Amino acid sequence: MLSKEEFFKTGEIVNLAEAAVHEELQALIDRAEIEFCQCDKCLFDIACVVLNTIPSLYSSSIADRTYPSAEFKADYEKLKKLAAVEIPQAIERIRDRLHH
Ligand SMILES: [Zn+2]
Incomplete structure (x- = not known):
């Protein structure tokens, strides 16, 4: 078995909650509705708080991610x-x- 670093560095395992948080954070910044510090450190903190709150959505299949099923898409929309x-x-x- 690969070492922990190698195992996760393959990029085969993806938590789509991360993509959902990034997408929504970017959308919020673009709408400029709320004033807050947008330096990387603060955005990392915000992302971590949110990722610790919402469920994860892991996938190890690039095929599933490229051609998501209706159920997979619905799960992702729910997370967003x-x-x-x-x-x-x-x-x-x-x-x-x-x-x-
Ligand atoms: Zn900051």
Whole structure:
């Protein structure tokens, strides 16, 4: 079996919750509705708070990701909606303890 570093570095295992959070965070920034620090450190913090809150959606099949089933697509859309709700809450939570 591959070492832990090699195992995960293959990129075969993907948590689509990460993509959902990134997509929704970018959408929120583009809408410019909420004012908050958008440096990498703060965005990493926000992403971690949200990722610890919403369920993960792991996939080890590039075929599933390239040609997702209706069920897979629905799961991803559900995660995006959850992320959209959780991101503003995460921003409020970390606002008072910024790292810079
Ligand atoms: Zn910042």
